[in-house]
Amino acid sequence: MLQLQTIRENRDFVIERLKVKNFNAASLVDEIIALDNKRRSTQKELDDILAQSNIIAKEIGILFKQGKLDDANTAKEESGKLKASAKALEPVLNETIETLNNRLVELPNLPHSSVPHGKSAEDNEIIHEEGVFPALSPEALPHWELASKYQIIDFELGNKVTGAGFPFYRGQGARLQRALINFFLDQAIESGYLEYQPPLLVNSASGYGTGQLPDKEGQMYFAPEDNLYLIPTAEVPITNIYRDVILKEAELPVQNVAYSNCFRREAGSYGKDVRGLNRLHQFDKVEIVQIQHPDRSYQSLEEMKNHVASLLRKLELPFRILRLCGGDMSFTSALTYDFEVYSAAQKMWLEVSSVSNFEDFQANRMKLRFKDKEGKTRLAHTLNGSALALPRIVAALLENNQTDQGIKIPEALLPYTRFNYIG
RNA sequence: GGAGAGUUGGCAGAGUGGUCGAUUGCGGCGGUCUUGAAAACCGUUGAUCCGAAAGGAUCCGGGGGUUCGAAUCCCUCAUUCUCCGCCA
Incomplete structure (x- = not known):
């Protein structure tokens, strides 16, 4: 607030x-x-x-x-x-x-001065685009068909055991997931982030701290018996580490990374663009979080943006970066960059990361502060970003890299998958 | 799940109804001394709200209560430890 x-x-x-x-x-x-x-x-x-x-x-x-x-x-x-x-x-x-x-708490965060006016996703500003679209044959398959062709992701089985939006990953599909998670974590650690493994359920105080509560309550799974919420992103537990904390200025910036499962009810978003991996109730994500001095938070935002771009570059995926317009930004954000990869068989841009500076909006709500050099207690700035969310990355990798020999694994992932092709 | 004992300032640890926001030690910061540092000594050292300031209010795990007055008594929730049970 x-x-x-x-x-x-x-x-x-x-x-x-x-x-x-x-x-x-x-x-x-x-x-x-x-x-x-x-x-x-x-x-x-x-x-x-x-x-x-x-x-x-x-x-x-x-x-x-x-x-x-x-x-x-x-x-x-x-x-x-x-x-x-x-x-x-x-x-x-x-x-x-x-x-x-x-x-x-009804008042949204103020948008940064660089945020473009606009009503919806159409008004977002494309600030960067790189990579080449793969030349696929007309018979190229969307990822959900590739998934069943190679038996690497089983949506039907997920329906049976749990419900829609909870797929099983199998064989090389499961190994690809594991490879991506480790690759993303290692890249973040190399950039100076400290790895955490957070709890996947949080109490309501944490939900309020990062702003999921009270307004987005319906988007989280809830365990009433114990009054706990399944996390929609690792941002919630990781940022809440610092709820009611006063850091020393020398401790800034805090740079944390966490892999977690993410659970989202996605109530009200059925119907459109939900095939295959495009929208799931449970998915995997590596999240980076920074807590920074107010004077340097936009510098950190740029660093985080560059970090995410380098991941996509290493995965050899064509991508673009959008600066979200006022109408498409989240309630809590001051400035957000979205990353989209091109999934060539669906012929669609898929959002795979969202990197935001919340300035002191979350910090004020959580009382996350630091003592500056003069000994004054001030609110810190918080930032976070996906680096990266897996399902749509997998979708794009499968679609863009389909060949006659199978799905080609990008160079950077080989040490992690230890196979060159799926199939 | 059952029984018992705890939860006090950055940390350790006093304080069981009256001037206690809290003795003391460590740590931190400033100073004296020193070529510099250490040691020693002196001083200082929590947060929030109101106020221009002086000053005032609130906070001793969270919430509620008793009392003119609560860190101290009562209720409740959370949490930690010990023992028993169960268990990956």
Whole structure:
């Protein structure tokens, strides 16, 4: 969430910026400012009462010691009155704070000044494109058919055992998955990231910390018996490591990487472009997360962007980078780059990574801070990106590299697969 | 799953109803001394909110309660340790 101070001091600027996200913030912002004023005056009032009653409580202690029981009892009465008025004020204050917080989390992050205006995915700005489209014969197969031809991914079996969107990977398919995971992890480690293996279930405090809760609750699988959510991305546990943490400036940047299964209900997205590996309920992803000094977070964003680009280059996949427009960006992001690979048999661009700078939006919600050189406590910036999500990478690899001898494995993966062809 | 014991500041560890936001030690920071460093000595050292400041309020695992007053008493949840049971 945005900082109150920002909203208070830059009302018009906040409203202006959020127009880029097609969000009309004026009335919400004014309501927040009004609630904040009420909160402050109520708190002042309560603080004064408490201060008064603290003084009396101390006096009573002294009076008792001196044996002045009558005076003590008089003071008790007075204290009782103060207490009653404090009791009356407390719910007012709590309610105000609660309403204020509820309003505050409705306000999206401000988009960076470079974010293009726009309504939907069509308005995203293509900032980079590289690689060559493979020349496939007209008989080239989409990946779901290649998957069954070589018996490497079994969607039907997944339907039987679990349900749609939970495929089995088999033989060389399973080994390719494992190879990609290790390749991605090793590449990240080489770039200075520290590997974690996170829990796959998280509590609700973590869900709030990274912003999945409250608004995207329906997108997560939930285990009610234990009140835990299956993670939709490793971003959730990895970023929440730092919830309520104050880092030293010297510890920045924090660079973490984690492989995890990701679970998404994908409620409401049935029907379109969901064949094969294009959209799954359970998939594998390697995620990179950075926590950085506010002055250097955009530098980190560029580094992360370059890291992802280098992975796709090594996998020899044609790809492009988009700068998301205001309308297509997530609620929490200030600037997002999407990576898409070209899957040549489907003739479709598939999103395989999304790299974002959240600035202090997540950090404010989680109270993730650092102590700067002057000893001042400040909010840190958080960033994350997929590096990479597996299923669509696999889809593109299968489709683009199909040959008469089978599916050709790119050079960079050979040490990991230890086979040159699938088939 | 059952029984018992814990949870205090960066860490260790006092504090069982009254001036305790909290003794002390370590660590950190600043200084004296030194060519420099170490040692020694002196000082300093949590977070949040309100306030221009002075100052005030809140926080001793989370939440609730008792009391004029709670780190200290009660309830509840979480968590750690020990023992028993079960188990990859």
